[in-house]
Amino acid sequence: MEKDESIRDLITVEDETGKEMSYEVEALFDMQGETYALLRSDDDTILMQVEEDEQGQHLVGLSNETEKEAILDAYQIAVDAAPADEYKGDL
Numbered sequence: 001m002e003k004d005e006s007i008r009d010l011i012t013v014e015d016e017t018g019k020e021m022s023y024e025v026e027a028l029f030d031m032q033g034e035t036y037a038l039l040r041s042d043d044d045t046i047l048m049q050v051e052e053d054e055q056g057q058h059l060v061g062l063s064n065e066t067e068k069e070a071i072l073d074a075y076q077i078a079v080d081a082a083p084a085d086e087y088k089g090d091l
Contacts, residue, residue, distance in 0.1 A: 013039065013048070013059060029078075031071055038075070047072060 009025040023039035023046070030036075035050040037059060047068050048059040062068045 011039070011059075013046075027075070029075060031074060036071060036075075038072075 010022055011025060012020050012022050014020050021041060021044075023041050023044075025037060026040045026045070027038040028035065028050070029038070037048050037050055039046050039048060046061075048061055051058050051060050062071075
């Protein structure tokens with residue numbers, strides 16, 4: 001499978017066992033005062049919360065499955081209501 005040359009942002013995420021995985025940033029979005037990153041690899045899609053401190057931004061995994069599902073459902077509703085290819089405003 002050929003890689004898409006239009007990939008904008010690749011990040012490396014380390015899991016709890018120390019294994020590193022590369023992900024493409026599929027989307028960054030705000031919901032209820034928090035920022036989330038939707039990350040995609042060839043094998044997986046994950047949702048992480050973006051936290052910021054004096055050292056910069058960090059990705060934090062979400063352990064509450066119900067919360068993750070609610071966030072992803074709300075994100076999908078927003079995408080369906082205003083698909084990116086139809087959006088004409090500033091980001």
